[in-house]
Amino acid sequence: MAWTQNDRHISRQRGVITLRSLLLLFTGGMLLLVLVAAASVSFDRFRDYMSGQLQGHARDGATAIGLSLSGAIDGRDPVASSSLIDAVFDSGRYLSVVYVNNQGEEVAGRETSLREVDVPDWFMALADLPLSAGEAEVVRGWSRLGKVRVVSHPGRAYEDLWVVTVRIVAGSALIGGLGLIGLFWMMARLMRPLRAVETQAKALGKRDFRRRVDITSTRELNQVTHAMNQMADDLGRLFEGQAKLIQHLRKVNNEDSLTGLASRRAFEQRLKVEVESEERSAPGVLFLIQLEEFAQYNQSYGRDEADRLLVRIAEALNGFVRAHSDSFAGCMTGAGFAVFLPSVSRADGVIWCRQL
Template identity: 80%
Template structure:
């Protein structure tokens, strides 16, 4: 509701007249008043002048006719008088000429009406020139015979008044038009910085602090633009400072200071979510890795060299983890490391563990020569009936068995456990499911914190296997390894758009795989399909994982900007586990963050994660970015989120996934 009110308020503000238009209207109104005043004054003056001319002309005509009737012609002769009046009247300069006797009786006369004037009738009504009459006495000797009354014809006066008035108006309008055009051009140039400042202010409203105003104008406007640029710089530095602080706190609480891998506490927290969480629990394997004789190496070469070795080992393990989708690694003890690979069978885990051990053994040997060193690893498989403590104990037991060998070796626990699908079996199952359409669309609600309303539904896919339908977090990591997620994401996108067309009020969100984001062909197909989708694409939020942002920064940037142009909302998914600096929030326009479930699990008893999420929510909201969380499985976890200030939450406690067809 608040956001809707803000939108309405913004729309009203956009309807307010601009400063340039206001100045132009004020100037035009002022010029119009001046024009009306000038024309009115000129009109009245010339009208009075023409009235005086008519009065003088009438009096002169009357005097001339009176003298003629008194001296040249016998005014007592009606015929002679009529002939004289006809001759004078036929000149066309008089409206009426009348000769009357002493009793007021007309002796002779002529008159006409105001017809066929060469001016508009409305102007005649407006001008309404008075018609003064001129009079002169007609005498014979000492006898008064009568008098002559003459009224001049005002046609010529109306025509002259019309010409003068129309030319005055036309000239004034021309001058005013030229003046307004000049004022418009001047105001446009002078007020250009204000338009740039408006765009900059809108960018600041979107928390984009990069825009600057470089246009110069008057001294006052230049001061405004400098102040705006300074404010943008200050806000940008403030955001950068906040982001660096939060990033530093995250590193301190969740990363090993030497290797950059996850700390023991952070690794175990995420492992607990992957193994014990009802929502995410899936098969996988755990590696426990130990550098043999590291204490002796440390004493021999010193702490600085030991740290260099640990950094190299951490880089190798981190590279291995990045090569396996959704896997993560951490440093548990001084020379002890751990790696968890979700969705991996024990057989494949043994193969990959041996490959990793060969790499680590080579690094350790190069650093420690001529010392004879080795690396050992223990492997245990996650299962539904095994918690984190049991899993760690099984892997630790396998590690001790591997350490019985002097040479580098890895040992797998649980040889008698039921084996999960190996990689080749997974490849065949996923390929067949894509080919035969053995996929199903599932939805899970994202609930608004506070009123419990559903904001949107997160879209998941489930796949049919010989053992039945399996969740996405089981088969997607394998699909990522085989590069098959683009085909799965295409199916999910097509089905989601169909669902949006079928349900006009639905709001959906889907998350793209890392391989899909990196694929030029998939991004092209995605954008083309969304462009053809129509308005329903604005009801589909597209998620990009933070790991994808970290490893494919250029491709993510191209995709996010293209989705912004299509007005498709973009979400950062699995926020917090990618170890990416917050700078991408400043360079790319994301509409929301979805916090990874590893930060939510047991958050009611995890003060560090709570403080981290509060800080993330604050900085995200300061940039207009919404904050969602996933993996809420208990009431105690959900109650804590209210104090953190998240916008929405999702998890089995709030709503379980259901099939879209239902």
């Protein structure tokens, strides 16, 4: 029943996650969370930096164009203004450059759309850089001619942000992978003593107390393995003492302390088995031996001499039993003995009795 309950308990435990898997999942999850948080912070910081750069670029571009239209080129000339704006716009760094007069009418301008940017559409939607615009006044002397509106082209910013993000993700994946590999190796090394302790516990269940755990690891696991080794030693000594005690009790119960023959109880139990055995065609012959006047012999010569006499008789009976296979002898009382010869006829029993 105990084995069955233990077997059922083990079957219920098969679906439970191991300690190593749990630690790997927890530590790996924490590492992944830290890397994702670091990548997210880096992405946001670089995105803000690029937005600021676009804003400054638009503002500086508008100021430069406004000064050019105000001083180097006559801002009242649409052809000259358009030529300047075309030259600036062809650099590809602006999404739109528009020059309007005081009435809000466009004097010259160029515009384009976000096309041919080597960045996935989903990343552009995720980054969503704001369109940075800048304005500057166009004046001639003390007269205000209009203003210039400039919007920076975010294409290069998207490309730089994409490259940085790819490098951050690749670096995080590399660091995370190396971290998980190192963690797996470390956990496998740390869990070796536990597997050895499990093997030792199974050996203890089979009463094998010689197995030891010699693997060293952390201080806590070393203390556990030391305690298991100490317990194995204590149990080994305990079971060894119990085995010797059981052997001694069995010997005391089944053997006569003086002669070494089977005790009366042991002899009768074996005799009952022989007599009731269905495999025997003939039960056998039983010799009952009683020493006459043994009490007077004991009084005349002393107990020591009487004991030596009983020992010599027991030696003779042992020699007789060894000469006849399957036979056995026992001490029934102080001066009484018995010998049983299984599967022996009456006639042979009389002859052997006389020989004895």
